[in-house]
Amino acid sequence: MSRATTESKSVVREAGMLERWHVARQNLGVLGAVVISGRYTRADGSILDKALLYAALEKVIHKHGALNVCVAGEATPTPAFVRLDRIDLDEVVTFVDGDLREVLEAEVAKGFDMTRPLWRILVVPDGTVNFSFHHVIGDGQSGIAFHRTLLAALNEMGETSPPHSAVVSTSAKVTLVPPIEQVANLHVSPFRLIREIIKMLVPASWTAAYWAWTGYPCPSERKLTANLRLLYHKPEAAHRILQVCRAHQTSLTALMHTLATLIISEYLAEDPSNTGRYTSISTSIPVSLRAFAKAPPGVMCNYVSTHFSFPTLIKRTPSTDRSWLREFPWDSTSELSKTLRKQQTHSAESLGMVKFIGDFEAYHMNKLGKKRDYTFEISNVGRFPGGAETPGGDTGSSAWTLDGVYFSQSNPSSGGAIHVNVAGDPAGGIGISVSWAEGAIDDTFGEAFFEAFKEGLEEVVHHDIA
Known part of the structure; x- marks a missing residue:
């Protein structure tokens, strides 16, 4: 995925006060990830696979504008959210082995490349989806909002996933909620x-x-x-x-x-x-x-x-x-x-x-x-x-x-x-x-x-x- 610049990407809006606060923390290396985890299981005992997850994530990405942006100008006084043309799910989703506690302990200490999607997903074998995101795009309840949307998308699809691609094109009209001020x-x-x-x-x-x-x-x-x-x-x-x-x-x-x-x-x-x-x-x-x-x-x-x-x-x-x-x-x-x-x-x-x-x-x-x-x-x-x-x-x-x-x-x-x-x-x-x-x-x-x-x-x- 090409790196975002203000020249090549569409500016969605400038970062607000609290968002600039988190950008500064990121630049200094004193901000890791926020993670909301949840285990997905089906009534028949089966757990989430890649095909179903990718198909559901396409719906989730189109629902939440915050998943479609990165940040440009992070080292300037006026950083801005800019639209990513596409999201490559193979880059943001990883299926990992290991104990959930150990996965989370390592994940929260990792930062983000501000020119790429400001979120990622780690899936452990028992079907737990760890939604990891930068504080600049959401608070803790935003992670809950993500899982609500993902759960609804999975249940709308039923037992089989529709045809899908690992690459999700974003809408040309990505919007974000206004900054708190x-x-x-x-x-x-x-x-x-x-x-x-x-x-x-x-x-x-x-x-x-x-x-x-x-x-x-x-x-x-x-x-x-x-x-x-x-x-x-x-x-x-x-x-x-x-x-x-x-x-x-x-x-x-x-x-x-x-x-x-x-x-x-x-x-x-x-x-x-x-x-x-x-x-x-x-x-x-x-x-x-x-x-x-x-x-x-x-x-x-x-x-x-x-x-x-x-x-x-x-x-x-x-x-x-x-x-x-x-x-x-x-x-x-x-x-x-x-x-x-x-x-x-x-x-x-x-x-x-x-x-x-x-x-x-x-x-x-x-x-x-x-x-x-x-x-x-x-x-x-x-x-x-x-x-x-x-x-x-x-x-x-x-x-x-x-x-x-x-x-x-x-x-x-x-x-x-x-x-x-x-x-x-x-x-x-x-x-x-x-x-x-x-x-x-x-x-x-x-x-x-x-x-x-x-x-x-x-x-x-x-x-x-x-």
């Missing part, structure tokens, strides 16, 4: 600006960030490698977890946020050298702005902001009881859930702050070698639209079904120490990926965090809410 009010109040300026002027010890534990400092060199672990709750267990959340008037994201905070608090309390040094951790929770921007779940776009917080370290009464739910702070967890609901509109202001950063590349480079901004990020793309409401719920009589959905993304050296990514599947199951950046924490703690997180959620499954 054109469809949402990102106004920043004077009060917010003054507060941010004050934070830059006061001594570091006066700020919440100074007293927050965020793992080891960012390395001076750029890295994308991370350790990744997977955890899946079947529909029955997932339904039970959500029941517990409702009983305590909280959300799944808030529950996991508090559980992660509790685990880290216990870890820090076990080391006497931390006594009096830290009073909190720093966390990041991406918040979808789709509802705010009136964007339906079925489109590919990048409409997301972030809610930052500094939760206080959780202190519990010493006990031989290993239970993570002992003295669990359900009240503060419920309050966080309420805050996150408000952030679906309020966090637009946080995204608006990006426009005051003059040089994106310098901003990201300045993170290297410094204390991390946050300890962990928890990102939840939510329930799969149209999925089952109850365990074992009816998913219809479609020939193809989708389960085992996971959301994974790169964990760069300049980001948070730990990432927790959550996704639901049509059957009602919940997939969770936990990763920690290389050198951000000790691997022994990373493994211990994952095991404790798994233990805590298992406790929730069996939690008595009577």
